[in-house]
Amino acid sequence: MISKRQSFVWLTPFLVLILLFFLVPLLYMFITSFQNSGDFTVQHYQTIVTNSYILQGFKNSITLSIVSAVIALIITLFGVYAMMNFSEPLREKILLLTNLTSNFSGIPLAFAFIVLLGNSGVFTLLFDKWNIGTLSSFSLYSWGGLLLIYIYFQLPLALMLLYPIYDGIQHQWKEAAALLGASTWQFWTKIGIPVMLPGIVGTFSVLFANAMGAYASAYALTSSNYNLVAIRIGSLIKGDIFAQPELASAIAVLLAVTMVTAMLLSEWSIAKTRRKL
Amino acid sequence: MKKRSFADLFFLLFVVYIVLPVVATMLYAFAGKWNKTILPEGWTLKWLATLFQDTAFIQAFGRSVLLSGGAVIIALLAIVPAIFVIVLYFPKYEKWIQAAVVMVYSFPGVILAVGLIRVYSQFGVPMIVVVLGAYVIGILPYIYQGTRNSLRNVDARQLLDAAQLLGASKMQAFRKVLLPTVYPGLFAGALLSFSVLFGEFVLINLVVGSRFETVQIYLMKKLSTSGHIASAVVFIYIVLMGILTFIIAKLTKQAKGATNV
Numbered sequence: 001m002i003s004k005r006q007s008f009v010w011l012t013p014f015l016v017l018i019l020l021f022f023l024v025p026l027l028y029m030f031i032t033s034f035q036n037s038g039d040f041t042v043q044h045y046q047t048i049v050t051n052s053y054i055l056q057g058f059k060n061s062i063t064l065s066i067v068s069a070v071i072a073l074i075i076t077l078f079g080v081y082a083m084m085n086f087s088e089p090l091r092e093k094i095l096l097l098t099n100l101t102s103n104f105s106g107i108p109l110a111f112a113f114i115v116l117l118g119n120s121g122v123f124t125l126l127f128d129k130w131n132i133g134t135l136s137s138f139s140l141y142s143w144g145g146l147l148l149i150y151i152y153f154q155l156p157l158a159l160m161l162l163y164p165i166y167d168g169i170q171h172q173w174k175e176a177a178a179l180l181g182a183s184t185w186q187f188w189t190k191i192g193i194p195v196m197l198p199g200i201v202g203t204f205s206v207l208f209a210n211a212m213g214a215y216a217s218a219y220a221l222t223s224s225n226y227n228l229v230a231i232r233i234g235s236l237i238k239g240d241i242f243a244q245p246e247l248a249s250a251i252a253v254l255l256a257v258t259m260v261t262a263m264l265l266s267e268w269s270i271a272k273t274r275r276k277l
Numbered sequence: 278m279k280k281r282s283f284a285d286l287f288f289l290l291f292v293v294y295i296v297l298p299v300v301a302t303m304l305y306a307f308a309g310k311w312n313k314t315i316l317p318e319g320w321t322l323k324w325l326a327t328l329f330q331d332t333a334f335i336q337a338f339g340r341s342v343l344l345s346g347g348a349v350i351i352a353l354l355a356i357v358p359a360i361f362v363i364v365l366y367f368p369k370y371e372k373w374i375q376a377a378v379v380m381v382y383s384f385p386g387v388i389l390a391v392g393l394i395r396v397y398s399q400f401g402v403p404m405i406v407v408v409l410g411a412y413v414i415g416i417l418p419y420i421y422q423g424t425r426n427s428l429r430n431v432d433a434r435q436l437l438d439a440a441q442l443l444g445a446s447k448m449q450a451f452r453k454v455l456l457p458t459v460y461p462g463l464f465a466g467a468l469l470s471f472s473v474l475f476g477e478f479v480l481i482n483l484v485v486g487s488r489f490e491t492v493q494i495y496l497m498k499k500l501s502t503s504g505h506i507a508s509a510v511v512f513i514y515i516v517l518m519g520i521l522t523f524i525i526a527k528l529t530k531q532a533k534g535a536t537n538v
Binding site: 007010011013014015017018020021022024025026027028029032074075076077078079080081082083094096097098099100101103104105106107108109110111112113114115116122151152155156159209212213214215216219220230233234237238245248249252255256259263 | 283284285286287288290291292294295296297298299301302305354355356358359360361362363366367377380381383384385386387388389390391392393394395396397407410411413414417472473476477478479482483486493496497500504507508510511514515518519522523525526
């Protein structure tokens with residue numbers, strides 16, 4: 001056994017660190033969002049709901065996050081399904097590759113897409129040369145380009161979250177269902193998907209939150225031009241125009257609220273489907 | 278059979294999509310002229326050579342290693358003992374650590390940056406120290422997971438008690454018995470943390486800015502000036518991440534093997 005005093009000594013540095021560099025800043029940010037030179041006010045929140053530019057940033061971020069999460073989820077759902085038939089060593093290699101690319105995000109990722117699809121990117125020039133009209137008018141520095149990048153960094157995360165969920169589908173269940181006369185289609189629609197559904201919903205909410213908070217890729221690609229919530233917050237505190245920390249705090253609080261709401265909604269729908277099962 | 282090949286197609290799409298940008302950037306780092314063809318017209322080591330002769334890059338690399346490595350070492354010294362104490366002696370409080378892990382993991386850097394600037398810009402604390410502190414807490418999820426994974430299958434309490442019963446002091450029992458068992462998992466967690474921090478851009482850019490130029494900030498600057506140099510930087514970055522990922526995978530396997538005995 002160790003004494004109270006000893007354990008206190010071992011715990012203190014950790015507690016101090018988490019207070020100083022996590023809890024206090026977040027709490028202070030929350031308080032700041034209700035302040036105007038020291039006085040209590042909801043003025044910053046009023047500014048946000050009446051400012052069409054900031055609202056558009058929220059709208060853009062939410063659409064981008066939902067669309068990228070859905071596309072990544074669909075690709076990965078089928079991809080992992082195919083993967084489950086591979087041999088164990090091959091699957092391990094794929095997981096290793098996925099792990100590696102999950103580190104490939106932010107600035108390096110934005111740059112990789114510039115190499116491929118930027119103004120003088122490899123594919124851009126090829127499309128021009130082959131005269132593929134619709135493709136050569138594609139601009140990486142727009143919503144479509146951001147979507148491609150967001151899908152990229154969602155894919156490895158989606159795979160790592162969905163893989164264990166697929167792994168949970170026991171082979172014996174398939175055999176039992178087949179013995180009882182169910183087709184593969186029936187097995188997946190009646191048993192497989194319903195069992196996995198809570199996991200899929202949970203994965204979606206993690207992907208959504210992941211995209212909502214992403215900043216570096218969009219910043220590298222469009223500097224501060226494309227209107228996303230994270231970019232708005234960044235430019236408000238960095239003083240690209242002029243620093244407005246109180247407004248930035250209020251936007252940050254609303255961003256956090258959006259993400260927490262998504263998490264709670266997924267928890268709620270998971271609980272609901274569990275009850276049905 | 279038909280549905281099988283349909284799913285395989287998605288798998289192929291997945292792999293091509295995640296591999297293509299990596300490969301293209303790596304090729305670009307060695308490409309001489311690459312304008313109108315699928316593959317470059319010539320190969321060169323010029324860009325890598327230029328990069329290694331640039332003292333700004335070498336310094337940026339040093340700063341990144343120092344900052345990320347420093348944060349990992351502080352985390353190992355300050356966070357790991359706390360996780361040990363809680364898991365071993367106060368298991369009922371472990372859910373608090375788990376809650377902290379979830380919160381740290383899900384709060385994006387851009388939100389935390391607002392709070393950090395608000396609190397610390399008024400005290401005159403060097404902002405780089407603030408980022409270092411935020412990094413130490415930021416890697417809590419990976420450190421916790423690494424420690425926890427290796428503690429899961431050993432009954433650490435019994436192991437320690439047995440060692441002490443056999444006459445080892447508490448410190449000896451901890452260092453000679455427990456630490457070797459959890460070492461591979463812990464080391465994997467530390468390396469993973471390092472690679473995550475090495476790629477961090479949001480906090481360092483927003484809170485400190487270009488006053489402390491890390492590899493990521495250096496890369497951001499090169500993005501608009503020289504594509505070839507930027508791709509050389511990304512090449513180095515990918516190679517480093519590749520090596521780290523490989524070692525982490527080996528260690529994780531080792532950790533699983535050790536705890537299955």
